[in-house]
Amino acid sequence: MKKQLIILGLVFLAVLSVISLTQAEVLIERGSEWKYFKGTGQPVSAKYSWWDTRFTDSTWANSTAPFRYGDGQGGTLLRNMQRRYSSLFLRRTFETKDSTAFSVLDLNVNFDDGFKVWINAKPVLSVNAPDNPIYSSLATQTHESGQFESFEISDINSFLKNGTNTIAIQAFNLSLASSDFLVDAELVGIPEDFEEPKLISVSPKPGTVSALKTVTVRFSEPVRGVDYDDLLLNGRSADNVQGSDDTWVFTFLDVGYGNVELTWADGHEIGDFARPANTFDAVSADGLGPYQVVDNTAPELVEVMPPPDGIVRELSRLKVFFSEPIVGFDIRDIRINGQPPQTVTGFADGPWEVEFNEIKSGKVNVTWMDHHGITDSASKPNAFQANIWSYSVDTDHSPGNIVISEFLASNYSGLKDEDGQAADWIELQNTGRSTVNLAGWSLTDEKGNPGKWVFPAVNIGAGDYLMVFASGKNRRNSTNELHTNFKLGSKGNYLGLFSSELPRQTVDKISSKYPEQRNNVSFGLAKYGEYAYFTKPTPGAQNGVGIFKDILAKPKFSKKRGFFYEPFRLEIASQEPNAVIRYTIDFSEPTATNGQVYREPLAISDTMVVRAVVFKDGVLPSKVVTHTYVLGNSKKITSLPILSLVTEEKNLWGKTGIMEVNPRNTTKRGIEWERTTSSELFYPDKEGGFQIDNGLHIQGGDFIRGRHTPNRPVPWSKYSFRLYFRGRYGESRLAYQLFPDLPLSEFEHIVLRAGMNDSINPFICDELCRRLYSDLGHAEWKKSGLL
Structure with missing residues (x-):
């Protein structure tokens, strides 16, 4: 039902666009005044039916739409409709100057649950209405209001006339006890249009071009039915098409160079928004002349390492990147102090590595032979435009005193990047007396890949700090914020800073592996060069406040989570001397002030959740x-796998609870409405499962989110959830094969679906739809059998 609502809503949005483009005429506006009669009895007349144009409705009440109760806003509230009457009668008139100017009418209706329409006494539309309705009739099936949906009324010449017309609507509820009802209508006349769309322009224009990856076409009017395979390039369809209204952009895979022909595909469905649509005549369309794609751009160097004209401590290798793939590069083409290198290896645009005998001191000139053989792959090859540079080799040279002074591997709510996201970050400090240009330097989280992320040409002054976000976004523009192509792990990992020399030299690193990290707690250099944790991170400033040198290990439980059939005593232990263990059994997290101090084993005689933390002063x-x-x-419960979601009560209920309905928090979205949760999966008859900390969201569309109510029948009381696995909680992915028949063992998030679209018989209708969707080759939700 909800999917149907969404689809119809999209259709209506498209119709709105068409209305504005074809100068449609609104004959009755939404929210208009109507004569109405409550369906406590049949409206009667001595001679005429209530929908007849001659029927007298002078005794009917007059008010504005929507007519409603239990849903919607504004309009006329029908306070006594529930349990008293099931239908509502509406009448009003509208004017048309020239009825022959319209091809069809669109009736846009927001309704719950059904309706039937007459115009000038002729029945023209029926939706969820019985065949011969009376005042006590009910809608034939349920339908929820919330958005206007468009219904086309054709054959209008048989009933529409110039001047005054009468429209009559009978709206139906699903039952007398229904919790809501609503009806509002808008009538729109769609003008006749017999002019077919024409091709106005094509960009680039036919002729000689350097590339033909995108083609923009513009029509004489807005069109629809445009698909990626409607435009062919040398007989091959486009890879993608995007656009709207009269302008569309086709994207093609690289076609190379040479003569190229654009043609329209046979059987396309491009047409305008007229009713009926006028089809675009591709056969007689001009503008798709031939192209000749030529490559006349010479390849050039875009990056060299070490950076040219710098000072290095040793030099035996260069790494170069070109602006496009090249061929013909070998040892005969380049000279190092006038001598050919030992080897040249690489492919395409790079990296190409040039190795030569180590030079330990002095100036090194890099030059190219006048008649080198380096070109691109054009049909008429373009020769590489060579340039020269030099280095100074000084074994006593210091590349700069740059240190990794602080980093935050689990940024939950601290420093935000230009996208407004709290990304992990790395702080560098220049502890020397001179400015250092970091061009060609690198950061990495892989010891075996020191050049994983390379700095652009950016300076860091003496005593200054430089911030780099470890977000994985890979941004290297020196004028903007810097982002590495990797993220930091909260469980501990390698982190190293390397100079621009080849082979790269370590400038600083955080041991062989930095220790476990915590949310919003940074790690870095304290006094006397020692590493410590900082509960108050200071990105871009001197480190200092809230120092801890270590983190306590997690407590040990004597019994694993799972099913038990006899009472037992649970022991909790820590190997840390003089530590204190605090625990809770009310789902809340133990803190230094919350929970009980563990002193003796706990008696477990019923289902229970135990949470524990180890504390010690100074750690x-x-x-x-x-x-x-x-x-x-019961056996019903213990016969199924269990996924236990444990979070504090305030995360679910109350002012900040995601399941709370007063205030209505179930409609709230975004990461600010994500709550920390422990998820545990275990089985009654086998080992395995998992425990992971994650974020918990309400899952579902606006329809069910706005109607969730505890203690009501399903589906209103049954929530669906979404679990997000993020570094801020611990692991950034769930590493577990949830579905044995799928080759998937890692998940960034999962959905726990209640399966209650059809509350009457969910395990037949929902399951049938799931299987049909799967059989059609689409992605589908998987049954898990979880309790």
């Missing part, structure tokens, strides 16, 4: 450990 506390024990439940 960061351990992470929360959560174990769910299922005990004393």
Whole structure:
């Protein structure tokens, strides 16, 4: 039902666009005044039916749409409709100057649950209405209001006339006890249009071009039915098409060079928005003349490492990148101090590596032979435009005193990047006395790949700091914020800074592996060069406040989470001397002030969730450990796998709870309405499963989100959820094969679907739709059998 609503809503939006483009005439506006009669009895007349133009409605009430209760806003509230009457009668007139100017009428209706329409006494439309309705009739099926949906009325010459016309609508509810009802209508006349769309322009224009990857076509009017395979380039369809109204852009895969022909495909469905549509005549369309794609751009160097004209401590290798793929590059083409290198290896546009005997001191000139053989792959090859540069080799040279002074590997709500996102970050500091240009330097989280992310030409002054976001966004524009192509792991990893020399030399690193990290707690250099945790990060400034040198290990539980059939005693332990363990059994997280101090084993005699944390003065506390024990439940419950979602009560209910309906928080979206949760999966008859900390969202469309109500029948009381796995909670992915028949073992998020679209018989209708969708080759939700 909800999918149907969305589709119809999209159709209506398209119709609105058409209306504005074809100068359609609004005959009755939404929210207009109507004569109305409550369906407590049949409206009667001595001679005429109530929908007849001659029927007298002078005794009917007059008010504005929408007519409603239990849903919608504004209009006329029908306070006594529920349990008293099931239908509503509406009448009004509208004027047309020239009825022959319209090809069809569009009736746009926002309704719950059905209606039937007469214009000038002729029945023209029926939706969820019985065949011969009376005042006590009911809608034939349910339908929820919320948006206007468009219905076309054709054959209008048989009933529409010049001057005054009468429209009559009977709206129906699904039952007397229904919780809501609504009806509002808008009538629009669609003008006749017999002119077919024409091709106005094509860009680029036919002729000689350097590339033909996109083609923009413009029509004489807005068109629809444009598909990627409507325009052919040398007989091959486009890879993609985007556009709207009268302008469309076709994108083609690289076709290379030579003579190229654009043609329209036979059987295209391009047409305008007239009713009926006028088809674009591609056969007689001009403008798609032949093209000749030629390559007359010479390849050039776009990056060299080490950066040219710099000072290095040793030199035995160069790495170069070209602006396009090249061929013919070998040892005969380049000279190092006048001598050919030992090897030249590479492919396409690079990297190409040039190796030569190590030069330990002095000036090094890099030159190219006048008659080198380096060209691109054009039909008429373009020769590489060579340039020369030099280096100074000084074994005592210091590339710069740059240190990794601080980093934050789990940025939950701290420093935000230009996209407004709280991304992980790395802070560098120049502890030397001179400005350092970081061009060609690199950061990496892989020891074996020191050049993983390379700096652009950016300076860092003496004593200054430079911030680099470790977001994975890979942004290297020196005038904007810098972003590495990797992220930092909160469980600990390698982090190194390297100079621009080849082979690269380590300038700074965080040991062989930095330790476990925490949300919004940074790690870096404290006094005397020691590493420590900072509870108050200071990006771009001196480190200092809230120093801890270590993190406590998680507590150990004597029993694994899962199913139990006899009571037992649970022991919780820590190997840290003089540590204190605090635990809770009310789903809340233990803190230094919340929970009980563990002193003796806990008696587990019923289903219980135990959460524990280790504390010690001067040390960061351990992470929360959560174990769910299922005990004393029925066989129905213990026969299925269980996914236990554990979070604090305030995360679900109350002012900030995502399931709260007063205030209505179930409609809220975005990461600010994501709540920290522990998820545990375990089975009754086998080992395995997982525990992972993640974010919890409400899942579903606006329809169900706005109607969730606890303690009501399904589907209103049954929520669906979405679990997000992010670095801020621990692991950035769930590494577990949830579906044995699929080759997937890692998930960034999963949906826990309630399967309640059809509340009457969800395990037949929903399951049938799921299987049909899967059989058609689409992605589909998988049954998990979870409780």
